[in-house]
Amino acid sequence: MQAGDDGASWRTLWSARQAEGPRHYVYLPGGGRSRRLRLLLQAPAAGSSGFAIASLRVEPYEFSRSLHDFFHAVAAHERRGLHPRWLYRTQTYWTPVGVEGGATAAIVNEEGMVEPDRASFSLEPFLFADGELVTWADADVSQSxxxxxxxxxxxxxxWRDLALTTTAFASGGADACARVRYRVENTGAAPVRVRLFAAVRPFQVTPPWQSFQGMGGTSPISDLAWNAGAVYVNGRKVVIPLDEPSGFGAAAFEQGGALRHLARGELPRSAQVHDEFAHASGALCWDLELAARSARAVEVAVPFGERAPDFCDSEALCRSARAISLESTARAWEQKLGAVSIRLGAAAECVDALRTAAAHVLVNRDRAALQPGPRRYTRSWIRDGATMAAALLRMGCSAEVRDFVRWYAPYQAADGNVPCAVDRNGADWLPEHDSHGQLAFTVAEYWRLTGDRALAAELWPAVLAATRYLEQLRAQRLGPEFRAPERRACYGVLPESASHEGYLAHPVHAYWDDFWALRGLGDAADLAQMLGDEPEAKRLSALRDALGECLYASIEATIADRKLPYVPGSVEWADFDPAATATALVTTDAVRRLPEAALRYSYDEYLAGFRRRRNGEIDWNNYTAYEIRIIGALVRLGRREDAHELLDFFLSDRRPRVWNQWPEISWRDPRSPGHLGDVPHSWIGAEYVLAVLGMLAYESPDDGSLVLAAGVSDAWLDGGGVEVAGLPTWWGPLGYRLRRDGPRALRLDLSPGLREPPGGVVVRPPLPGALAGVTGDGVVRFDAHSATLRSGAASIVLSY
Incomplete structure (x- = not known):
C-alpha cells in the first residue's frame, strides 16, 4: 500500500509478503495525509494461485489511533468470541497461579485465557464440534x-452436551512451570468427535486500560515454531504439550492469523512462521473421540522465564512437569495453609475466602518480596507489606514474613529513612512517613507471634534507626512557630507526606502517618525491653507518649478549627477518611482516646453512605474494598451487627465471587472497562484476613487483654458453633469452641497452652440480652456484655 500526492512518486505505507485469506486489516498509524492511495499487487503469496480485490474500505483515523484501538476495531468487525473479552471493551477479571515463593505468576481470566508469564502471550481454548467453532461467547461460562x-x-x-474445564496451576522445583489442564466432557448419550484447540495468541490477559511498563494489551509474537515436541514463541519462550497433540499450525497476522483456520476446524498449514508485524498466532490441537458420558483431559506446561531452543530439553521438562500432578499441588497448598483451623457454623464461604486471600499473598510474591498484585502492582510497598505480613503471621506462615522483612530492611537509608517501596529497579524515595513505623511494627509482630528473638536482634539496628528518623521528622514541627494558633494543629506531629494516594498532588500532615509512628514507637519500645535495653525502652516509650499527646491534641484542634463532626484524616484537608481512621482503631489506643462523639459520627456517616450506595439510592461509579478494614474498627467499637452488614456485602461483591478476591477498584458496572488497580489485590485480601480473624480474637493494645468472639455473630453459632485451633496470638496459639448450651446459655471451651495475657482473656459473645451469670473455673469477673477469664480456664458457661 503506497501513498502519493502527484501520481508519480510514491511512498510505501504497508506491505505484505504472505498475504492470504478473504480479508485483511491494515494498520496505518500516525495520521498521515496524501491525495492518492494505491495498492501495488506484485505476486500471489506462496501456495496461492492468484489474487483479486472484492472491496476496499478506508477507515477513519480512530481505526489506527493506536495499536490497541486497531485491534479493538478488528474485533468489532469479527464474530464475537473470536477475540478476548477485553477487545470488545468489556471488563474481564483474572486470578493468579504460581509457585509459592516464585519470581512470577501466571494469570487466568474468567473465560479460561491463560497468560503463562508476566506480560506474555496467552493460551486460549476453543472447541470444534458439530461443524462449529465454540468460543467463550457461545458457551455458558462459570468459574471455580x-x-x-x-x-x-x-x-x-x-455448550450443548459438551463441557470444557480449563484449570490453571503451577508446579515448582528447578523447572517451575505454569500448567494448564483442558478437560473435555461429553455429557450426552451419544459419542462425539471434538477437536480441542489451545491457541497461542499475541494478547495478554490484562487489558490495555491496565497498561504499565509493557503490561496490559497486546504481546508481540514475531516467531512461532514447532520444534522437538514443543512450541517456541519468539525463540525464547516454550510451550510443552504433556499429552501428544494431533498437530500444530501457525500463521502471520497478514495471513489472517490462526483463528481464520480454526473457524473451519483446521490448523494453519505451516508449523513455523515469522511475522514482521509481530502479531502471529498459532494453535495446538487434539482430536478427541468421546464416548457417551465420558471425558478426556490434556495438559500443557510453560516453564517460567525464557529458554533458547539450543539450551532447552523439552523431553526433560516434560518429565519434570509430569512428576508434579494437579493433585499433589493441591495437597501442598492444603498443607501450607493448614496450620490454622477455623469453622464458623454455616458460614463456610467466609472461611474459604480467608484461606484464598492468604494464598494470594503467597502467590503474588516475587521471591522474598510481598507484592499486592500479580501484574500492575508487581512492586513491594512496606505499607502493603506490613499488613500482608501481619495476615500471613496470623495464618501460620511465618517464614515468608521473616524473609520479607530481612530482604526489605537493607534498603533503609543511612539516616534511618525507610523507603516507601522497593522493586527490581531499587528503592522508591517518595516521602511517605508511614513506612518507618510499619517496619518496626512488622519486626515486632513477627517476634510476638513466633518468639524468634534472634531475628528481632538482627533487625534491631534497622528498627532503632527508623525510630530516630521519626524523631528527626517530628523535631521539624516542634519549633515555636507551630505554637501559633493558626498552626497549632501541626505542632509535634510528623511533617507533610504523600502516604495516601489522594495526597500526591498536595502532601499534607496525615494522621495515618502519625498513628503508624505511634504504633511503631511502641513496638520498638517493646523490642528494646525484650532485648534487655531498658534505657532505650524508656526513651522510646517517652517518645511514643509525647507523639500521642501531640497527635490527639492536633486532631481535636482540627475538629475545633474546622468545626468538624467527624475524625479528620489530615490537618490541611480535614478529610473524611473512616478507612484510614480504622487502622488507628485496630492498631493503637485510639478507641479510648479519640473524641467519642466524632468517632461515633464518623462511622454512622460512613454506614449511611454505604447503605445508600449499596441500595442504589445515590449515583456512584466505583469504590475501593480497602473499606474492608472498617469491619475491624466496628468490632473494636462494639458494633457487631454493623460489622457483619459490611462483611456480608464485601463477600457478595467478590469479583468473581467464587474466586474469593477483590480488585483495588470495584466499578458499579462490573463489566465497565475501567482501571482495576490489580486483582486480586493482596493488601485488600490481607485486610480481609485480619478483619475476620479479629472478629474471632484480637489483642487490645490498650490494656493487654486477649478479646475473644467480639465479632462472632449469632448466625455463626448455628450449625455447631464456632471453632478455632492454632490461631497465633501474642501469648501463644489460641484454640476455642463457642456453641449454644440450651436456650439461654453459651458454652466456651478454651484449649490449653495459652500464656496469661496481662489483661486476661475477655470473652464478648453475641448475646440477645445482658449476661446474667458465668460458671466454670478461671472466671475473674463479668459484666452485662463480657467475662474476663484466666488463660487456664477450660470450660465456662455464659447465661443470659
Whole structure:
C-alpha cells in the first residue's frame, strides 16, 4: 500500500509478503495525509494461485489511533468470541497461579485465557464440534476454585452436551512451570468427535486500560515454531504439550492469523512462521473421540522465564512437569495453609475466602518480596507489606514474613529513612512517613507471634534507626512557630507526606502517618525491653507518649478549627477518611482516646453512605474494598451487627465471587472497562484476613487483654458453633469452641497452652440480652456484655 500526492512518486505505507485469506486489516498509524492511495499487487503469496480485490474500505483515523484501538476495531468487525473479552471493551477479571515463593505468576481470566508469564502471550481454548467453532461467547461460562479455596482456578464452559474445564496451576522445583489442564466432557448419550484447540495468541490477559511498563494489551509474537515436541514463541519462550497433540499450525497476522483456520476446524498449514508485524498466532490441537458420558483431559506446561531452543530439553521438562500432578499441588497448598483451623457454623464461604486471600499473598510474591498484585502492582510497598505480613503471621506462615522483612530492611537509608517501596529497579524515595513505623511494627509482630528473638536482634539496628528518623521528622514541627494558633494543629506531629494516594498532588500532615509512628514507637519500645535495653525502652516509650499527646491534641484542634463532626484524616484537608481512621482503631489506643462523639459520627456517616450506595439510592461509579478494614474498627467499637452488614456485602461483591478476591477498584458496572488497580489485590485480601480473624480474637493494645468472639455473630453459632485451633496470638496459639448450651446459655471451651495475657482473656459473645451469670473455673469477673477469664480456664458457661 503506497501513498502519493502527484501520481508519480510514491511512498510505501504497508506491505505484505504472505498475504492470504478473504480479508485483511491494515494498520496505518500516525495520521498521515496524501491525495492518492494505491495498492501495488506484485505476486500471489506462496501456495496461492492468484489474487483479486472484492472491496476496499478506508477507515477513519480512530481505526489506527493506536495499536490497541486497531485491534479493538478488528474485533468489532469479527464474530464475537473470536477475540478476548477485553477487545470488545468489556471488563474481564483474572486470578493468579504460581509457585509459592516464585519470581512470577501466571494469570487466568474468567473465560479460561491463560497468560503463562508476566506480560506474555496467552493460551486460549476453543472447541470444534458439530461443524462449529465454540468460543467463550457461545458457551455458558462459570468459574471455580479447587476445594472452593485453593489457588487453583478453573473456567467452565457448557455448550450443548459438551463441557470444557480449563484449570490453571503451577508446579515448582528447578523447572517451575505454569500448567494448564483442558478437560473435555461429553455429557450426552451419544459419542462425539471434538477437536480441542489451545491457541497461542499475541494478547495478554490484562487489558490495555491496565497498561504499565509493557503490561496490559497486546504481546508481540514475531516467531512461532514447532520444534522437538514443543512450541517456541519468539525463540525464547516454550510451550510443552504433556499429552501428544494431533498437530500444530501457525500463521502471520497478514495471513489472517490462526483463528481464520480454526473457524473451519483446521490448523494453519505451516508449523513455523515469522511475522514482521509481530502479531502471529498459532494453535495446538487434539482430536478427541468421546464416548457417551465420558471425558478426556490434556495438559500443557510453560516453564517460567525464557529458554533458547539450543539450551532447552523439552523431553526433560516434560518429565519434570509430569512428576508434579494437579493433585499433589493441591495437597501442598492444603498443607501450607493448614496450620490454622477455623469453622464458623454455616458460614463456610467466609472461611474459604480467608484461606484464598492468604494464598494470594503467597502467590503474588516475587521471591522474598510481598507484592499486592500479580501484574500492575508487581512492586513491594512496606505499607502493603506490613499488613500482608501481619495476615500471613496470623495464618501460620511465618517464614515468608521473616524473609520479607530481612530482604526489605537493607534498603533503609543511612539516616534511618525507610523507603516507601522497593522493586527490581531499587528503592522508591517518595516521602511517605508511614513506612518507618510499619517496619518496626512488622519486626515486632513477627517476634510476638513466633518468639524468634534472634531475628528481632538482627533487625534491631534497622528498627532503632527508623525510630530516630521519626524523631528527626517530628523535631521539624516542634519549633515555636507551630505554637501559633493558626498552626497549632501541626505542632509535634510528623511533617507533610504523600502516604495516601489522594495526597500526591498536595502532601499534607496525615494522621495515618502519625498513628503508624505511634504504633511503631511502641513496638520498638517493646523490642528494646525484650532485648534487655531498658534505657532505650524508656526513651522510646517517652517518645511514643509525647507523639500521642501531640497527635490527639492536633486532631481535636482540627475538629475545633474546622468545626468538624467527624475524625479528620489530615490537618490541611480535614478529610473524611473512616478507612484510614480504622487502622488507628485496630492498631493503637485510639478507641479510648479519640473524641467519642466524632468517632461515633464518623462511622454512622460512613454506614449511611454505604447503605445508600449499596441500595442504589445515590449515583456512584466505583469504590475501593480497602473499606474492608472498617469491619475491624466496628468490632473494636462494639458494633457487631454493623460489622457483619459490611462483611456480608464485601463477600457478595467478590469479583468473581467464587474466586474469593477483590480488585483495588470495584466499578458499579462490573463489566465497565475501567482501571482495576490489580486483582486480586493482596493488601485488600490481607485486610480481609485480619478483619475476620479479629472478629474471632484480637489483642487490645490498650490494656493487654486477649478479646475473644467480639465479632462472632449469632448466625455463626448455628450449625455447631464456632471453632478455632492454632490461631497465633501474642501469648501463644489460641484454640476455642463457642456453641449454644440450651436456650439461654453459651458454652466456651478454651484449649490449653495459652500464656496469661496481662489483661486476661475477655470473652464478648453475641448475646440477645445482658449476661446474667458465668460458671466454670478461671472466671475473674463479668459484666452485662463480657467475662474476663484466666488463660487456664477450660470450660465456662455464659447465661443470659
Amino acid at each position: 476454585l479447587a476445594q472452593s479455596w485453593l489457588p487453583i482456578p478453573s473456567s467452565h464452559w457448557r
